[in-house]
Amino acid sequence: MKEILYKLFDYHYLSREEAKDILFQIVQGTIPEAQVSALITCFLMRRISVEEIMGFRDALLDMRVPTDLSEYRPIDIVGTGGDGKNTFNISTLSCFVVAGAGYPVVKHGNYGSTSVSGASNVMELQGVKFTTDIDALRKSIEACGMAYLHAPLFSPALKEVAGVRRNLGVRSFFNVLGPLVNPVQPEYQLLGVYDLSMMRLYSYIYQESKKRYCVVHSLDGYDEISLTGRFKVVSNKGEQLFRPGDLGFRENKQKELYGGDTPEEAARLFNKVLECEATEAQLNVVLANSAFAIQTIVPDRSIEDCLETARDSLYGKKALKTFKKFIELNRP
Incomplete structure (x- = not known):
């Protein structure tokens, strides 16, 4: 997670798979709250990319409660x-x-x-x-x-x-x-x-x-x-x-x-x-x-x-x- 944060601090973008993996880690509780706050702050300081948002979305949809209406x-x-x-x-x-x-x-x-x-x-x-x-x-x-x-x-x-x-x-x-x-x-x-x-x-x-x-x-x-x-x-x-x-x-x-x-x-x-x-x-x-x-x-x-x-x-x-x-x- 430190490597990911440094990458973001340097204004680099995450791949779709990296973004998906990070959200899985957040849900599993393996990332401290302070680092989650830092992650959120990074995306306040620069625009989020389509690949990043799609990766985060993929993770949430994979973990959602199935609901077919x-x-x-x-x-x-x-x-x-x-x-x-x-x-x-x-x-x-x-x-x-x-x-x-x-x-x-x-x-x-x-x-x-x-x-x-x-x-x-x-x-x-x-x-x-x-x-x-x-x-x-x-x-x-x-x-x-x-x-x-x-x-x-x-x-x-x-x-x-x-x-x-x-x-x-x-x-x-x-x-x-x-x-x-x-x-x-x-x-x-x-x-x-x-x-x-x-x-x-x-x-x-x-x-x-x-x-x-x-x-x-x-x-x-x-x-x-x-x-x-x-x-x-x-x-x-x-x-x-x-x-x-x-x-x-x-x-x-x-x-x-x-x-x-x-x-x-x-x-x-x-x-x-x-x-x-x-x-x-x-x-x-x-x-x-x-x-x-x-x-x-x-x-x-x-x-x-x-x-x-x-x-x-x-x-x-x-x-x-x-x-x-x-x-x-x-x-x-």
Whole structure:
């Protein structure tokens, strides 16, 4: 491990096999926590390569708990995190809007490491019991169109480094890995990233796969469509640049998307959005992200048409109904 660290300190890159081997060692507990922290720090000081991220991904997928839900052809809606904006749980809310619109969703999420509340914090505060039981997951997706996979249960490596990530409190290559290691490997994915270099990285990775994808980035640094300014979208269809007005929305102010100071506050805001009692800015960002997720599944539909479907799901309380059924099915 010292040789690997010196290699990284000298700004050399790891091969795919070296990266894969290191992650196996982390899971096995053979690398001291201080060295894991140093490894994470190295990748904060320079960009991670496609070969490195593919090696880390290979290791996590090799060790994942097998979970086959491919017959549902689901979508995952996720952000990398690490943008430092502490927004409310926009991607998780979009999952329920999309599921409420009739499209199966398998959300892969975790506790927040660089924000107050991650998807798992919100789910847990609603009383959700996380499980790897494939029958329970199938029952959930069949009954309400939504299944939730708590990442540490399915990827032991993520659980092994959870303490280090939490103590560092900054984004790491594990933020990059999260969207790539959904154990279901869903056919569709909407992914939000925190900068343009990440957008390029994921585009290269997705182009090698058969996945239908949409990567979004707001140019003022959000890992989602924030409607606070221009945002870029890269998908199987190519690249597009949008302004909020292009979708019929006003431009939001950053403070309007703040997620709160505690997980409990974030959970209350989560419920208010689904009950359509949140602010216009909060509702609009959920609609925008949901619309691009729907278009990822049905690319021939216009974004305006997809927005109408998202509105019908949210304002017609279909998303809320889906959420309530999901909670009912996933409580102990």
